[in-house]
Amino acid sequence: MLSNPKAPRVKRVAALVRKKERQAQGRFLVEGPQAVRELLAHRPQLAETVYATMGAEHWQFELDRLASESGVRLERVTDGVLSAMSETVHPQGVVAVARCWETPVADAVRGARLVVVMHEVRDPGNAGAVLRAADAAGADAVVFAGESIDPFHPKVVRSTTGSLFHLPVSVAATLEQATVAARSAGLTVLAADVRGADLLEARAEGVLARPVAWVFGNEARGLDEGERALADRSLKLPVYGAAESLNLATAASVLVYETAFAQRAAR
Template identity: 80%
Template sequence: MNDAILSNPKAPRVKRAAALARKKERHEQGRFLVEGPQAVRELLAHRPDLAETVYASTGTEPWQHEVDRLASDAGVRIERATDEVIAAMSETVNPQGVVAVARSWRTEVADALRGARLVAILHEIRDPGNAGTVLRAADAAGADAVVFSGESIDPFHPKVVRSTTGSLFHLPVAVASTLAEALDAARDAGLTSLAADVRGAELLEARAEGLLAGPVAWVFGNEARGLSEADRAMTDRSLKLPIYGAAESLNLATAASVLLYETAFSQRG
């Protein structure tokens, strides 16, 4: 641990960390920002090999002892910084006193899906909160991988990382340039691809057939447009989640969570 307190919000390393809010900088530096005690703890506990530096405030927050211990055990440098420095690095309006700079990684889609039984493919998902929430739900449901395809948001976007609350570090996350690339890898891995779409067949019929009990890759489309006809045609089946009440529809993250858990229940039944 560095005993000196980093106090200059305009220091070069502070500016470099703050620049990671931009995709171009993340790609050029090969790094991304992890904000908040929960996400930093999960980084240090599950992927300490990625952690480069932890910047923590000088206060006496409940999380500090654990973060210090995890960083020390992993051999990760931890630096004390003023609240102004933490705020300058953070993208959040109300930073929580700790940020980490981590090295980004690339997982090939085929490697991420090899041996998988439950996968979420996020195609053209643009909202970072939605992307992070679906990734977190996939992790909670025991999914084996998450794939971002097409023009989806960068999984290392600070808001995505934050909204996963650490799930980003629990399972393989890959990026495919096209949906076709992701689906080809899914088929090669023995997964049935299911498009989540309001124009699809009834989910309960597919469940009764036993379709959900086998290896499945769910494809979730753009928040506003969903999946195009061409996208749906590339999948093996299209299924819809029934609406029993008066709600017009469910948002992406809620629908994805239900479908992933429904599949997990079937696979474990």
């Protein structure tokens, strides 16, 4: 059992909370039983080591089995070691170290019907929630464009609750790179923007039933004129009550589900 919170190996794992270290090591941190379970079930080839405390929680038996079946190294650690490794105040008994991966944008969007592009989305909770909604709606890929947060940031990984391991996730240096790749793959690029045309009119025209890539902008400023110009159309989600607007994660969830409904109805 690994019991020294100051051991070099523990420090290397703990350092993965920093982007510079994730890039240097080519590794990232996966925290909590749900996220680790999805890693082992869907991307076991990426899992390097699982660190778990001793206990009798139901999930521990399942994770032990998944790690064994996948040939992933499992190490027992003390509560003190797990706390030193984890970014959370109250870790849930298990963390894993996984290898970062890169999916080229062109590969991620090839053959897709529904893609989500986040441009300069900075909040990890928002980014994770949008990715999770995209997964739930059956999206084919998610792209982090421009100066968006790192998809392997621990808070992003946690907030996806495992959806990070369910679909292709790519990083594009610029929004233009993402939109060009999407359009080349036959997708209509739609920008979500409060200055756009009415969503319901576009839905009635059958726009949402086509292969679509939705672009969502920064939480505070949205998309500027030049960024909107990279899309084929800008659409807005109507607000019927007195609320000024919807937050990014809520608006994205509604829009990707509206698109999923339209695409399935058209089959």
